[in-house]
Amino acid sequence: PGAPVADPETGAAVKAADRKHVFHSWSAQEVIDPLAVAGAEGSYFWDYDGNRYLDFSSQLVNTNIGHQHPKVVEAIQRQAAKLATFAPAFAIDVRSEAARLIAELTPGDLDKIFFTNGGAEAVENAVRMARLHTGRPKVLSAYRSYHGATAAAINLTGDPRRWASDTASAGVVHFWGPYLYRSQFHAADEAEECRRALEHLEQLIAFEGPQSIAAILLETVVGTAGVLVPPDGYLAGVRELCDRYGIVFILDEVMAGFGRTGRWFAADHWDAVPDLLTFAKGVNSGYVPLGGVAISERIAATFATRPYPGGLTYSGHPLACASAVATINAMREERIVENAAFIGETVLGPGLRAIAERHPSVGEVRGMGVFWALDLVKDKITRQPLVPYNAAGADNTPMAEFTAACKRSGLWPFVNMNRTHVVPPCTITEAEAKEGLELLDQALAVADRHTVAAAG
Numbered sequence: 240p241g242a243p244v245a246d247p248e249t250g251a252a253v254k255a256a257d258r259k260h261v262f263h264s265w266s267a268q269e270v271i272d273p274l275a276v277a278g279a280e281g282s283y284f285w286d287y288d289g290n291r292y293l294d295f296s297s298q299l300v301n302t303n304i305g306h307q308h309p310k311v312v313e314a315i316q317r318q319a320a321k322l323a324t325f326a327p328a329f330a331i332d333v334r335s336e337a338a339r340l341i342a343e344l345t346p347g348d349l350d351k352i353f354f355t356n357g358g359a360e361a362v363e364n365a366v367r368m369a370r371l372h373t374g375r376p377k378v379l380s381a382y383r384s385y386h387g388a389t390a391a392a393i394n395l396t397g398d399p400r401r402w403a404s405d406t407a408s409a410g411v412v413h414f415w416g417p418y419l420y421r422s423q424f425h426a427a428d429e430a431e432e433c434r435r436a437l438e439h440l441e442q443l444i445a446f447e448g449p450q451s452i453a454a455i456l457l458e459t460v461v462g463t464a465g466v467l468v469p470p471d472g473y474l475a476g477v478r479e480l481c482d483r484y485g486i487v488f489i490l491d492e493v494m495a496g497f498g499r500t501g502r503w504f505a506a507d508h509w510d511a512v513p514d515l516l517t518f519a520k521g522v523n524s525g526y527v528p529l530g531g532v533a534i535s536e537r538i539a540a541t542f543a544t545r546p547y548p549g550g551l552t553y554s555g556h557p558l559a560c561a562s563a564v565a566t567i568n569a570m571r572e573e574r575i576v577e578n579a580a581f582i583g584e585t586v587l588g589p590g591l592r593a594i595a596e597r598h599p600s601v602g603e604v605r606g607m608g609v610f611w612a613l614d615l616v617k618d619k620i621t622r623q624p625l626v627p628y629n630a631a632g633a634d635n636t637p638m639a640e641f642t643a644a645c646k647r648s649g650l651w652p653f654v655n656m657n658r659t660h661v662v663p664p665c666t667i668t669e670a671e672a673k674e675g676l677e678l679l680d681q682a683l684a685v686a687d688r689h690t691v692a693a694a695g
């Protein structure tokens with residue numbers, strides 16, 4: 240990896256300029272203390288003080304191909320020189336090629352691609368397509384989910400970030416998905432959790448009225464809200480409910496898609512085929528903003544002669560499409576999805592389970608591929624979360640101390656509520672993954688100090 244060069248003066252200037260004019264998302268402006276980043280390569284990035292960090296976050300779980308992949312950087316440069324921008328209504332070679340490649344990879348007959356600039360817009364448009372296709376108003380989505388921060392997407396989100404939304408959540412009804420470790424259904428095992436979650440969903444459909452429900456939207460593997468892997472049979476069960484009641488099945492693969500779980504799409508693990516599939520992030524590792532909706536033939540046919548009322552100035556932006564083509568080709572040539580599966584099975588899975596045994600603060604390990612979470616607890620028996628689940632003004636000290644310990648050691652973690660997610664690039668090597676686990680192991684000693692075991 241590239242070598243960091245200490246240049247604290249430039250670092251201080253970059254930070255001062257940021258503080259003056261940049262308004263940061265999801266942050267109190269005077270509290271946020273952003274790190275000034277000087278460069279990045281592969282699984283690492285570095286600051287201006289000579290510190291290098293192993294990126295166990297893939298930023299916002301999107302740099303699946305790692306930082307500064309030369310083939311993707313070069314494709315963007317080449318496209319910029321050839322045709323930097325052009326409106327969506329024209330046929331452009333890289334746009335058709337990106338759509339063809341994505342259609343080829345997505346399951347079933349999801350063969351038409353509507354491009355957006357990111358995940359939230361993909362969700363907004365998928366929901367609009369479902370409503371227009373069915374003529375029905377309501378959408379069901381899960382508690383413990385994240386679907387984006389724009390108006391409809393934030394209302395569809397199931398976690399407390401939705402509370403900040405000032406728009407009415409008209410037409411959105413939330414349900415409980417399966418999550419055995421903190422089961423809403425008091426289930427004893429995965430099979431019972433699955434059965435009860437499907438019964439709950441069918442009851443909810445009955446009480447809301449099947450004739451009023453346009454879509455069921457869910458993340459194939461829940462990401463930001465906890466890396467929740469569905470039990471076998473759950474997705475097939477939801478598919479069946481959708482078919483029985485004429486409801487559109489939308490899988491949100493914005494975070495889980497493009498290699499994160501060790502398959503191209505998380506849906507592939509269970510042979511699940513939705514009617515609409517949303518993607519973003521890993522499609523081009525975020526080198527240029529890009530997202531989209533993969534659309535089944537049946538839903539595309541709704542708009543064969545009737546215009547689809549929706550579009551964005553930058554839909555299918557040539558630079559974004561060129562980077563997606565280069566990303567997908569590089570992932571194939573370098574067997575990057577296979578690498579994610581291999582690292583998950585041989586290093587991260589076994590390594591994290593061993594870590595859980597050693598640390599009283601680790602309640603549960605779950606995940607697949609390069610998509611894992613450690614659920615940190617005060618007490619392994621009661622499963623009380625290490626910090627209260629989003630209680631306003633709650634003391635976040637244990638997680639803040641753990642995060643600081645990771646960063647001091649050169650590991651950049653992804654931390655949310657009482658969890659740390661282990662979500663490195665799909666390109667991570669065995670040696671890098673092992674290095675990260677060692678640093679994580681050491682930092683968890685800080686979390687252990689806040690547990691009942693430490694107090695007792």
Ligand code: PLP
Nearest residue numbers: 357358359385386387462493494
């Ligand atoms: N859907 C899922 C599953 C996500 O994880 C995210 C972002 O984290 C989004 C949608 C929103 O994507 P974006 O931030 O690109 O709008």
